[in-house]
Amino acid sequence: MIVYFLYIVIFLCCVHVVFNYNGKARALKRIPGFRDRFIVGNALELLLSPVDLMQLPRKSAKKFGKIFRFWSFPIGAVVIYDPEDIEKVLQSMKHNEKALIYRILQPWLKDGLLLSNGLKWQQRRKILTPSFHFNILKQFLVTLEENSARLVKDLEGKVEQEIDIVPLISEFTLNSICETSMGTKLSDETSSAALSYKNAIYELGKKFVDRFTKVHYNIDFIFALSSIGRQQKRYLEIVHDFTKRVIKDRKEYIETFGIDIDEMNVSDEDIFFKSKRKTAMLDLLISAQNKGLIDDNGVQEEVDTFMFEGHDTTAAALAFCLMSIANDKGIQERLFSELDGIFGDSSQPATMDDLSRMQYLECCIKESLRLYPPVHLMGRTLGETVTLSDYVVEKGTYILILIYDMHRREDLFKDALKYNPDRFLPENSIGRHPFSFIPFSAGPRNCIGDHLLFSSGFKYFPFKIATKNHYTQ
Template sequence: MLTVILLFILILCLLHFLFYHNSFAKSLLIVPGPQIKFFFGNSLDILLTAEELFTLSYRWVSLYKGIFRFYAYFHGAVCIYNPDDIEIIVSSMKYHEKSVIYKFLKPWLKDGLLLSHGSKWQHRRKILTSAFHFNVLQKYYPALEDNSQRLIKSLQNTNGKSIDIIPISSEYTLNTICESAMGTQLNAEAASAGKLYKQAIYEVTNTIVQRFANLLLHLDFVFNKTSVGKKQVKYLEVIRKFTENVIKERRKRIINPTMAKNDSDLDEKKEKEEYLLSNKKNRNAMLDLLISAERDGLIDDAGIQEEVDTFMFEGYDTTATGLNYCLVLLANEQEAQDKVVAELNGIFGDDNRLATIDDLNKMRYLECCIKESLRLYPPVPFISRKVPVDTVLSGYKIPAGTYCHIHIYHLHRDEHLFKNALKFDPDRFLPANSVGRHNYAYLPFSAGPRNCIGQKLAMIELKSALSAVLRNFKLIPVTKPTDLRFAADLVLRSVGPIHMKFMKRSFV
């Protein structure tokens, strides 16, 4: 027995030496970071719940200034949250490839725009860029405004009671992305499926966080055998079924015209015929563009599915997250809310007409409020890239093969970049106050070649929803910013509901 024990200890010592005394480890361990534990390295440090994992990032950021490292076995990463280092990583195509963390999204998003790299990414980005040109976004706008009005009707039914805004905002953004970029309106059956879709996304992102926190689950053959892996498969089937139906409905609408039976059908048939005859640049939905590209041999059916899954997730969940936190902040900051309402009164006066794109462009203070909300609560709190070559960050030589995690949430709360960083101050984003700010100090939509392709659509959507809400309701706080707690996730997920009241305004 003693011999077996000694042999076991010897093997552990040998493995420890292999893991932590190779040239890669020696280079990386020079970077400040949590203490390496025998054999396990830092792997036990992150074996936490999602909420504890988010809190841990706060603690490490307060201990290590600008950069720290994580190392376990042969897995090495640096975490950065200063603009000079971030500029090096995100501004260049050299660091174009996403880190290993994103492979956990592969069963879901495959090789969609978020995960692909190299020539495939460039090809897909080229196809999709025209779908987010401002002239095309104007065609999306009627769908956005229609859904903003539906949002108002749903809030009217709350009768000034305290409500959880998370399900309401997520329903709004899901309907909006379906009707604008996907060109498909959700009927009653699809709306019911949409609820399952939203729950499935929540569950899948939770399984991804669990996998990230446990290095053993990084191995596919291990993860697939666990209850977490089986749970992920179950919910991915729900997600895939929903997006497949979105594609199917749009194909049916634009590719297979049917005989018209009434005036409504005549209008629909005419729209289909106009679509088939129109120039590609005039297509009204991103999904139309993909279907057209498929007919031209530029993308296949699997590629369409990848991009629809990617844009449905990013267009629904991140925008809903941004909307939630902006509503909370405006409810709690009465002075800012009053300024937005005064701006809206200056644009609309006594007229209760619907907003136009030109009206949105005049909402400059509201835009500052949105930007400040995205600073304090960026919907995507961190991104991650692979370092393909030896790179100097914060004066440390980071060896090739390291993963680089960019903590946007902590970057945005750096006192050196934003004075009184925890204070909600929309005036930070007035043109005069933005002069001299580091170009990589503010990254709610990332930056560089891999910036968010849908950021203009997201801003229009947020302006449309918020202006409609504030023209009709006074926001009364219930949940305060200090009440908010977060869990590590793909988006800045609140732990628990977010409550507030909507009191009907009277047109003067």
């Protein structure tokens, strides 16, 4: 009996050595990090509630400094939140491949623009870029105005009530992305399906956290057999059925009325204004499919990607922005003063020129995105060996970038935890590291629509709310 026990002990010790003292592990362990546990390495550090898991990077950054590592065989990662290190990773095309954590999203978004790599990513980006041309928003200003006005009217009926504004904003952003990028207006018939879609996304988020925090769920067949895996499958069916319906409706519209896109790039003549009808992102995808540049699955992948990214993260950003402004009456007064200077007593809708003059509102939005970036963490895979914070990090290592923590560094932003829009005034932004504020990522793989947000639609809803003086309600 003792002999068998010794065999087991020796076997486990061998496993521990193989798992935690191989070449990759030794290279990572030069970097500060969690205390290694027998066999499992740092895996137990992730067995936390969602709230505690959100706090883990904060505590780790405070304990280890601007770089630290995680290891649990066979997964290793280096975590960074220094702008110098982040610039080295994000500015190079060599590190464009996403890290392993994005694999959790694969059953949902497949090989859409967020997850694809290499030539496929380049081809998809080329197809989609024209639909985010600056002038495109001019076509959709009326749509954004109508949706914003409708939401403000709903809020007016709830002035004396305590309400959860998040579902209302989520509905607003979902309507907006459907009517602009997808060219499909949600009807009474589709509203119940849209509600199911939003609820399914909320539930999927919880399943993703479960899979991320429980190491054994990283094995696909174990996850597929689990109750969480079966639930995720059901929610994915709801999400995919909704986006399939959006695609089907738009294709039927195009079959009836045609499509006027004859080329895939924006020229000086601007093909989008050759048509009297609004050109949606989905129209470009359908046109590309007609040219053999993308298939049915590809269209579905991109619609799933942009329906999610275009409504969920935007809704979160808007909710945090309104919360931040609501907590400071002085900031509200400055916003009202700016809008009064632009519009006076006029009740006319805002034009693109009007939106560009809302400079203080833009500062308010940026400051909210600094404190509450809707995507607080990003991941990349190193395409070559890089030196980060004086540590050599080998090719193939996963890099996790803590946007949330960098945005709250006291050495980068004085009184970093205070909501202070003035820090984004032009005179106060001089000398700031270009990679110290990256709510939409940075470099060649940044958010495809980031340049539109501050100059157009993202301002529209806060502007409409501000003109109604609802912040203090």
